[in-house]
Amino acid sequence: MKRYFINHPVFRMVAPVVYGVLIYLLVLLINNAVAQVEAIFNSQEVYIFIALTALTFESCRLIILMMRKYEQEHPVRFILPLQIVTSACISVGLVMLCLTLYFAYVVGFSMSNTQTILFVAIFTVTALLYNVLYLSHYYLQKENTLKLQSEMQQREILEMEMTEFQQDINPDLLYGSLENLIGIMYRDIDKAEDYIDSLASAYRYVLTNRHQEIVPLAAETEAAKNLIRILNEKYFGQLKFEYTLEGASDDARLIPGSLPIVLESIIRNSIITRFEPFIINCYLEDDYLVVQSKLNDRLIAYTGSKVAFARLQKSYSLYSDRPLIQVKAYQDSYIKIPVLKVEEAIATNV
Incomplete structure (x- = not known):
């Protein structure tokens, strides 16, 4: 009053x-x-x-x-x-x-x-x-x-969209890649051009699929391979990404950026040395895309991982009752991403 x-x-x-x-x-x-x-x-x-x-x-x-x-x-x-x-x-x-x-x-x-x-x-x-x-x-x-x-x-919506856009752009990856690129240019110009192509492909994939709800599984694996090529410059070429998609149906889909986000989170939270390859296996199991790696956690976790996983979990909850699963067992770490079907996604939207 x-x-x-x-x-x-x-x-x-x-x-x-x-x-x-x-x-x-x-x-x-x-x-x-x-x-x-x-x-x-x-x-x-x-x-x-x-x-x-x-x-x-x-x-x-x-x-x-x-x-x-x-x-x-x-x-x-x-x-x-x-x-x-x-x-x-x-x-x-x-x-x-x-x-x-x-x-x-x-x-x-x-x-x-x-x-x-x-x-x-x-x-x-x-x-x-x-x-x-x-x-x-x-x-x-x-x-x-x-x-x-x-x-x-x-x-609040604009701030959230801006935050999501910044996360999609992934400034940590961008700045780190540019720093790596500076070092490559002094050693090998041809390699620097290939590195620029890989970096451009990674961000082209992000920007192209920003407004896509789901993308084919094959597109995600290609984006993941491209990310590994970019990060390998920092991690001494010891990153190995091995995937098997046998039994994957043509209607298998993922939310855009799921697999690259998971891979980057695993890599940034693991201790990787120049003396031993760090192998990441990817395969299908019970309608999940399983990402398996050796458990070798850093002492301080990467702060962006929790935010990224929370975003993915929230996004997948809109399309499926199956959650995004993260399990650490014995000497291995497992992250399971629900594989969406085209029919399932359409039914959810309806």
């Missing part, structure tokens, strides 16, 4: 003065006493109207404050009519009580029926206008709040 204009000190001081003067002018006009306008600020009645207006506004404001406390407990369609009726009745009742006392003890006679009806009508309309002003600000603020929430959601 602090943000509503009816609680602002300037409004509470200025509005009764302006509105009180307007009411006084209206009463003069109705009573055909416009000639008294020349002495408007020397007239006692104008200050009485200002005081009555302030009383109306403050009583309505207090009723609104009280009603807002019950807004969470009761529906708005019940609170608003009750607020309008209650504030109008209480404010008009207080004003008429003050006018009755004023006429009885200051003027010296009671109000006529015409005056009573006139004052009741004027201050009832005043209470209603006050509620209308509040409700207009209330719904405007509510609409602005919804718009701000929508903007925040859009911002």
Whole structure:
């Protein structure tokens, strides 16, 4: 309620003065006493109207404050009519009580029926206008709040999409590859050209399939082989990727980038030396693509692995009930990627 204009000190001081003067002018006009306008600020009645207006506004404001406390407990369609009726009745009742006392003890006679009806009508309309002003600000603020929430959601979506795009681009791989490329260029220009082709193919695959939901299994294995060629420059050529896709059906699919992400995670989290080949086996088993490697974990895990696996797990949960599995048994590490079928993916989307 602090943000509503009816609680602002300037409004509470200025509005009764302006509105009180307007009411006084209206009463003069109705009573055909416009000639008294020349002495408007020397007239006692104008200050009485200002005081009555302030009383109306403050009583309505207090009723609104009280009603807002019950807004969470009761529906708005019940609170608003009750607020309008209650504030109008209480404010008009207080004003008429003050006018009755004023006429009885200051003027010296009671109000006529015409005056009573006139004052009741004027201050009832005043209470209603006050509620209308509040409700207009209330719904405007509510609409602005919804718009701000929508903007925040859009911002979160954009940030998430930007994060996903950065992860798709894989800056760690890009910068590492560029550093390796600098070293290759000093040794062998032809090899540097081949390395650039492999790097370009890797990122072309990522960008081409960014908006694809699923891709053939063969395309993923080719992307994985290309990744191994890129990383082998850093790991002394000791990375060996061996795969067997016997029994794979033509409709076998994976989410784009699944296999390269898994391979990169395995490589970055393993200790690889120049003295021993690091062999990664890939084969099909029970509708899973199994990626097997020797268990030789680093002391500090690569921070991007958890994020990558969380993304993959969330993505595969949209297409299959079978989860992405990561198992460490004896001296080997196994990561099992669910193989999707075209029929299964279509059924899930439908």
